[in-house]
Amino acid sequence: MRKRWFAYAVWLLLAACLYFFENNTGTRVILACALLFPLIPPLRGALFGADVPPEGKAPEPQTVRVFVCREADEPGDVRAYRPGDPIRRIHWKLSAKKDELLIRETAAETETVQAEQFGASSADELKNRSRKRLLRALICAFLLCAALLALIPEANHGAQALFNRLFAASESVNAYVYDRFPVPEEQPVFLAAVLLTAALLALVLTAFLLKRRAAALCLAAAFALLQAYFGLSFPAWINIPLYGCLALAALKRPLGRGPLIGFCAAALSVALLTALLCPGVDAATEAASEAVRDRLSRIAQQITGSVSEAPEGETETRHIHTRSLEAGDNEAATDGEFRLVTVEEEQISQPYWINYLKIALLLLLSAALVILPFAPFVLLNARKKKAQEIRKAFASENVNEAVCAIFRQVIAWLSETGFGADNRLYREWADTLLGGMPEGYAERFSRCAEDYEEAAYSSHALAEEKRRLAMDLLKETETALWKAAGRKQRLRLKYWMCLYE
Amino acid sequence: MRPQLENVLREVEKAIVGKRDVIEKILTALLAEGHILLDDVPGVGKTTLAVALSRAVGLAFQRVQFTPDVLPSDLVGFSMYDKASSEFVYRPGALNAANLVLGDEINRASSKTQSALLEAMEERQVTVDGKSYPLKSPFLVIATENSVGTAGTQHLPYAQMDRFLVRLSLGYPDYEAQMAMLRDRQAINPLENVSCVMSAEELLSLQREARAVTVKDAILDYITRLTMASRAHEAVEVGISPRGALFIDRMAKARAFLENRDYVTGGDVQAVFRDVCAHRVLLKESAREYTVDQVLDELLKKVENPDRRGFLAGLKK
Numbered sequence A: 001m002r003k004r005w006f007a008y009a010v011w012l013l014l015a016a017c018l019y020f021f022e023n024n025t026g027t028r029v030i031l032a033c034a035l036l037f038p039l040i041p042p043l044r045g046a047l048f049g050a051d052v053p054p055e056g057k058a059p060e061p062q063t064v065r066v067f068v069c070r071e072a073d074e075p076g077d078v079r080a081y082r083p084g085d086p087i088r089r090i091h092w093k094l095s096a097k098k099d100e101l102l103i104r105e106t107a108a109e110t111e112t113v114q115a116e117q118f119g120a121s122s123a124d125e126l127k128n129r130s131r132k133r134l135l136r137a138l139i140c141a142f143l144l145c146a147a148l149l150a151l152i153p154e155a156n157h158g159a160q161a162l163f164n165r166l167f168a169a170s171e172s173v174n175a176y177v178y179d180r181f182p183v184p185e186e187q188p189v190f191l192a193a194v195l196l197t198a199a200l201l202a203l204v205l206t207a208f209l210l211k212r213r214a215a216a217l218c219l220a221a222a223f224a225l226l227q228a229y230f231g232l233s234f235p236a237w238i239n240i241p242l243y244g245c246l247a248l249a250a251l252k253r254p255l256g257r258g259p260l261i262g263f264c265a266a267a268l269s270v271a272l273l274t275a276l277l278c279p280g281v282d283a284a285t286e287a288a289s290e291a292v293r294d295r296l297s298r299i300a301q302q303i304t305g306s307v308s309e310a311p312e313g314e315t316e317t318r319h320i321h322t323r324s325l326e327a328g329d330n331e332a333a334t335d336g337e338f339r340l341v342t343v344e345e346e347q348i349s350q351p352y353w354i355n356y357l358k359i360a361l362l363l364l365l366s367a368a369l370v371i372l373p374f375a376p377f378v379l380l381n382a383r384k385k386k387a388q389e390i391r392k393a394f395a396s397e398n399v400n401e402a403v404c405a406i407f408r409q410v411i412a413w414l415s416e417t418g419f420g421a422d423n424r425l426y427r428e429w430a431d432t433l434l435g436g437m438p439e440g441y442a443e444r445f446s447r448c449a450e451d452y453e454e455a456a457y458s459s460h461a462l463a464e465e466k467r468r469l470a471m472d473l474l475k476e477t478e479t480a481l482w483k484a485a486g487r488k489q490r491l492r493l494k495y496w497m498c499l500y501e
Numbered sequence B: 001m002r003p004q005l006e007n008v009l010r011e012v013e014k015a016i017v018g019k020r021d022v023i024e025k026i027l028t029a030l031l032a033e034g035h036i037l038l039d040d041v042p043g044v045g046k047t048t049l050a051v052a053l054s055r056a057v058g059l060a061f062q063r064v065q066f067t068p069d070v071l072p073s074d075l076v077g078f079s080m081y082d083k084a085s086s087e088f089v090y091r092p093g094a095l096n097a098a099n100l101v102l103g104d105e106i107n108r109a110s111s112k113t114q115s116a117l118l119e120a121m122e123e124r125q126v127t128v129d130g131k132s133y134p135l136k137s138p139f140l141v142i143a144t145e146n147s148v149g150t151a152g153t154q155h156l157p158y159a160q161m162d163r164f165l166v167r168l169s170l171g172y173p174d175y176e177a178q179m180a181m182l183r184d185r186q187a188i189n190p191l192e193n194v195s196c197v198m199s200a201e202e203l204l205s206l207q208r209e210a211r212a213v214t215v216k217d218a219i220l221d222y223i224t225r226l227t228m229a230s231r232a233h234e235a236v237e238v239g240i241s242p243r244g245a246l247f248i249d250r251m252a253k254a255r256a257f258l259e260n261r262d263y264v265t266g267g268d269v270q271a272v273f274r275d276v277c278a279h280r281v282l283l284k285e286s287a288r289e290y291t292v293d294q295v296l297d298e299l300l301k302k303v304e305n306p307d308r309r310g311f312l313a314g315l316k317k
Helices: A002-021 A025-039 A041-051 A092-098 A120-151 A153-173 A190-210 A213-230 A236-250 A257-277 A283-304 A314-327 A329-347 A353-395 A399-416 A441-457 A464-484 A487-496 B003-015 B020-031 B046-057 B072-076 B111-123 B175-184 B200-211 B217-232 B242-258 B266-277 B292-302 B306-316
Strands: A062-069 A078-080 A102-104 A110-117 B036-039 B061-065 B078-082 B087-091 B100-104 B125-128 B131-134 B140-145 B166-168 B236-238
Touching: A092 A102, A120 A153, A120 A190, A153 A190, A153 A213, A190 A213, A190 A236, A213 A236, A353 A399, A353 A487, A399 A441, A399 A464, A399 B306, A441 A464, A441 B217, A441 B266, A441 B306, A464 A487, B003 B020, B003 B046, B003 B200, B020 B046, B020 B140, B020 B166, B020 B200, B020 B242, B046 B061, B046 B100, B046 B140, B072 B111, B072 B125, B111 B125, B111 B140, B166 B266, B200 B242, B217 B236, B217 B242, B217 B266, B217 B292, B217 B306, B242 B266, B266 B292
Parallel strands: B036 B140, B036 B166, B061 B100, B100 B140
Antiparallel strands: A062 A110, A078 A102, B078 B087, B125 B131
């Protein structure tokens, strides 16, 4: 606390000194700021922290006094007993040794440590509040700064001059004429820049404080529109952080790690892909291309002889080519070199392996295009075949197998339509079947479940009768569940599960 | 259920009212030729049950009340010098002449006595002075253990618990059963009403039949997966032993036989699993939030039952 006051005093002193040594706008502003800052409550709060009582219903922090006692072995830590000293402070051990009552020194050896204890939530809240307070203070500071500067004519004119410059820059790029501000060209721009920056920062911070998505989005849109209007955009290293900050403010909640990593990965992969497929101008490639062009021109000079200037453009190249053909055998070698060179030139704009990559991608794509349309049919057909095989087992000569297959089909129906009871024995499934199935179905089901158990786990053959019973149950299940199924469910049952024929 | 077994059940129920499920389990254990550990508070009818069972089946009954000074020779007999013939004569102990032995409060016996009894249970013979004497067949031990007042007792070690086929507890009777019991015992001792409805030979043949019950591989697979899962469970220190797995199989067969089936289903395994395995599973010291029953229930819930496994295998094929 004291330190902060001291710093403030030093600042004030410096401002005053500056003002008296050189009376200009800058020093005036500094002095004004130094004088006015403590008057604005949020700023005072930011500057002098605990000085300002927290407004509203800030929870009174619970303080816990912890007495830390050091070993009181040194003689300086105790003193003789005086009437009125609390009995608790008597150093009994030493007193017994020295045969007189000794008291532990309170101020010197007992430190009072205040430990503030907060629950996690209240600590968060407190942090949040202090952050908000800081934001508010900063906004006030920037607004005040901007307002003070706007009052000073130099800054005002400087800003106008700045805008004029901006118009000029825009006009040089776009074919549009702006109305200029009527101010002379030579104006000090430093103050104006400070003014504009302060106003901008105040705006951005407001967006952060409000944390209304709309506010931040509007601000971002305004920036984008302004940039479009002037036809001049900031360089990427300004634009990216600016819009990034605004997007952060627009988010309802701070970004989690998962989406952040996903976003970064996506951005990285896009960048990588772009770099791979469109590598842009590579310095090495450019140099190589330059060298080739030089060689080309040298060859052209050799061939044409007297022509001094380097051939440029298509016609000239063709001309060279015909000439070389006319020249006959002795120039064939040169011609070969020339062809070699032209081929080299075609490839040089991109690294050669990019082509292989492109070919591979193309092959992959065409293969996918050929295969994909048929894939569903292949898959569905395989499923259908499997289903038919299962159905074949229904008529198997071995009744046990048939009953097992039929009952498993019933189970498949029930599991697919949400009647299943997962890892429970089939005889216990009847409980879940009571609702939504026809009257008496549960009993028939449990009877069939017992038959199934006999068929699956016994070593003797079942009567033919049981197959009929199981078949009846399957038919009943099918009709009941098919009727109850919706359109989507029916499609699934028929084509995907191949349960219905 | 076979008529003979039904009769036995009815006779035993005369003495023990309202405990049909426990009596069924004991009959199952009897068919599976296993020994039973009854773990319960005093006075719920453990002894009455054993006596009634022995009377109904016509088994030779012996009861041993264990105390710290019961000696192994009391159980298995001893050799005594006979002056007349001047040689050692074998004097049979309590176990020799019995089909059904009730070992009351087995945890009060000294450990050497416990081990003598356990040898007899496992080998179905007793050895005295290097000579082995076979015991009567069928041979069944019903041991009781009190879970209260265990001060000064020798709790059965884990290895010895493992020899019992099942651990059961009777529990208190409900209101109806309690009322019926009080009403019945006004004049007569209900144990006297229990008549012999089956002979030991019949029991032996039933046991043979129970052993012939079919167990398909799907069921054996289920038992194996259950035991393996119990060993791999996070809260379990010692899981179900291979002997435990064998006992599950035997008990499930007996249950299927009791229900008049000649094949074992997954339901049989599930029904006997808790009783057979509850005393075979030791939990870790650190797993305080679990009880053995919870672990077993979780295993039953988690491990795929043979019905479902068959279904899933059919899907994969």
